[in-house]
Amino acid sequence: MKNKLLIILAISIFSTCASINVQARSFRGAEIILSPRALPQKGDASPRPADAALAGQLPAFDAGLVKNAVADLAQSWNSGKLSNYLDEGFYNKDRLLDTISSDIPKDAILRVLSIRNITVLNSSSSIDPNTQKVERASRVSATVETQVEFNHPANGFQRLPGTLELTLQVVESFD
Numbered sequence: 001m002k003n004k005l006l007i008i009l010a011i012s013i014f015s016t017c018a019s020i021n022v023q024a025r026s027f028r029g030a031e032i033i034l035s036p037r038a039l040p041q042k043g044d045a046s047p048r049p050a051d052a053a054l055a056g057q058l059p060a061f062d063a064g065l066v067k068n069a070v071a072d073l074a075q076s077w078n079s080g081k082l083s084n085y086l087d088e089g090f091y092n093k094d095r096l097l098d099t100i101s102s103d104i105p106k107d108a109i110l111r112v113l114s115i116r117n118i119t120v121l122n123s124s125s126s127i128d129p130n131t132q133k134v135e136r137a138s139r140v141s142a143t144v145e146t147q148v149e150f151n152h153p154a155n156g157f158q159r160l161p162g163t164l165e166l167t168l169q170v171v172e173s174f175d
Helices: 002-020 049-057 063-079 093-103
Strands: 109-127 134-152 156-174
Touching: 063 109, 063 134, 063 156
Parallel strands: none
Antiparallel strands: 109 134, 134 156
16 A cells, blocks of 8 residues: 555656646747759749730630640650750759669650640740740640550560659740
């Protein structure tokens, strides 16, 4: 009985001492997560009032341009000329190309199954000083369902489906 009282007393003293330093109002501070700043892209200039008036006169963005660009991208991947299609500012461009050349079977084909959720992220218009034509540069996001097909030596014909979120820079020229 004495032992039980001593244990209860010791637990109560310990919990009292421990609770003196603990405050319910103390929380972790918010830490900012650092991330690299995006490099300015060609055609990403902030719109000027003249651009806004010019943009109002242009036709709506044509989603067919994105479909053509995605088809061109798949064709360049299949022909091994993807490096010509990627922007100079593409993050880890060389690493991507090395991975494709070393890890992807040589007979692999990229097929585009569907393109959805085409969204214009930003757009700017300007007049080309050389041709005096109106140009609209748009950054566009699209979700693309793809499938890589190849013959595996041990497992035979393989299909690997995937979903890509592509960001494309589309430049249109108007008369």
